Amino acid sequence: MSRGKPEVPEDLLRWIGEISGAEHIEVKQVSGGASRQAWFVDAGTGADRQELFLRYDPRDPEPGSAFHPLQVEADIMAELHRNGVTVPHVIAAHPVAQAVLMERVGGETWFRLIQDEGEQVRTAQDFIAKLAALHRIDASELRIDSLGPAGHVETHVRAEIDAMRRRVDRYGKPAPLLRFCIDWLERNIPAYDGPTVLVQGDTGPGNFMYADGAVTAIVDWELAHFGDPMDDIAWLSLRTVQDTFTDFPARLAEYEQLSGHRIDEERVWYYRLFAETRLASVSPGSIDIRASAPSGSPDAGNSLIYGMLHRRLLVESLAHVVGIPEVRVEFPDEEHVSENAPVYEAAASAMAGAAARSSDALATRYVKGAARLIKYLAEVDRIGAVVDAAETAELAAYLGTVPSSVSEGRAALAELASRGGVDERDYVAQLWRGIKRDDYLTRTASGALGRRTWPPLTHQSKLGEQDSWASPSLKTTVK
The missing domain is CATH 3.90.1200.10 (Aminoglycoside phosphotransferase (APH), C-terminal lobe)
Known part of the structure; x- marks a missing residue:
């Protein structure tokens, strides 16, 4: 389905003209978020030109969202600017639409x-x-x-x-x-x-x-x-x-x-x-899904690897606060080979070729993301059944019965923990073992991102294994 090219509505352009006093308005979209659009605005009057910046969200505010509407952001930035904080100067917030006009600030982001x-x-x-x-x-x-x-x-x-x-x-x-x-x-x-x-x-x-x-x-x-x-x-x-x-x-x-x-x-x-x-x-x-790759999204490949990263960081922090320094997980060796490996490799190669020939940065991102999905599926096909068998056996020891799937077993264990049927630390340790397995299956798709973890807070602090899946013989302190 075509999404159409984003545009600044005519009534919003008129509002910018009224606020800026400009006779001519030119807008150019720049990167700055999927739903919250970012636009460079050149507002001209005669020989003078104002360089402005528009943040615009075409959606209505979602009640109860964790994210503030743009008018609230504008309220925050305006007060911080008055207190000397280095934030963009807010010129005006639209009274109805989610739109904020600011002075443009120079510089890079990444x-x-x-x-x-x-x-x-x-x-x-x-x-x-x-x-x-x-x-x-x-x-x-x-x-x-x-x-x-x-x-x-x-x-x-x-x-x-x-x-x-x-x-x-x-x-x-x-x-x-x-x-x-x-x-x-x-x-x-x-x-x-x-x-x-x-x-x-x-x-x-x-x-x-x-x-x-x-x-x-x-x-x-x-x-x-x-x-x-x-x-x-x-x-x-x-x-x-x-x-x-x-x-x-x-x-x-x-x-x-x-x-x-x-x-x-x-x-x-x-x-x-x-x-x-x-x-x-x-x-x-998304948090209880082993592979968060939303259907219908052209950027599903990046959703997969960043979703895995955040799930892993969440469980690593949970394990730390409940007092679990490390858990042991064994992984299949690299000798396991799928008969479909040549097909996966061919698909990845074709996508790499398409990305190399594309001059559209967003299209290149989507193609590379699709290649990540192929890499993930190749690992699931190669060793997914072996990894799942190991986890369902562990879950069965807690549940007293073998679950029909890893997802069902994890949900049952969580429900058991909520009723006090399993010790909190035992639950988190088992959860962490499962996340390590998910992370291992995603490692080729994630690349360098899969080897990142929480940074130390002091030069003396230690976080344990940097690469949670990198070795089949991780140090064991929780069984």
Whole structure:
């Protein structure tokens, strides 16, 4: 089905003209999100030209969404700008449509594109300085009507947890892992009596702009909320997994000095689980699916590998907070060969050839994503049955009967854990073993992404295995 080329509606163009006073409006779409469109706007009057930026979401706001409507984002940025935070200057928010007009800020977005190591460090240090400045602001003095007044951190954490639970309830189907995480978060809110800050959420590389070693603007405030400063540190570590951010412990040491907030490792781990659970609550059906590749999406290949990454990060953080340092999983060796291997290899080669000949960047992305799906299916065909047999045997030991499938067995085990029929740590350990198997089957599709994990918070801290599937003889501390 054709989606059509995105356009800025005529009434929105007229609004831009009224706000800017320009006689001529030219717009050009740029990358900046799938549903929340980004447009460069050149607004001219005579020889003068204003360089503006439009964020536009053609959808109506979704009630109960984790993401703020654009008008709320505009409200947040306007108040932060008044308080000296490096955010784009908001010119106006449309009174009805989800559209915000801002001054255009120069710079690049993707941190990994910086080639010079010194420039990488300077840019990262400047971002840390700006994040620390944000967290030095007394949240009680911020006037953001759409968020309400800042209160005690625990009050805001409980409100976020309640919102997660409501989203899962609206989903209306079983979401056993997600409900387990929400329940655990509610029972284990950190005892923190420090100052409340405005948490950007999803903060870090990819959500700030930079040029010549300095941050020109911090963008994307759709997950912003009042809370614990360690909440943002957890988000920063999550963005670091997806991109890169120089020496993470060194940057955190600079943050401590500049912000006055001590890095509390256990609180950071709590909020790592909190962040991943909040993201999962946006689409509850994806967290319990072994391979999240939405049908009808041309970008399903990338959904597969990033969905796997987030499921793994969620379970790694859950295992850490309940006190499980590592689990053992055995994998089939590479001698297992499928008779269909030549067909999978031919399909991957054909897609590689198509990608090489394409001049359309988005089409190339989709073709490469399809190649990832082929790589995943090749591994499932090669060793999927062996991997599944090992897990169903483990699940049967808990359930007392052999489940008909891995998915059914995992759901049954989660239900048993919710009734107290299995110890919490035993449940999480078994869950982690299952995720390691899913991750192993996805490893060829994921490439380098499959070898990334939570960054250490200090130079002394250790995370265990960096490559959770890389060795068939992982260290065993939980059986």
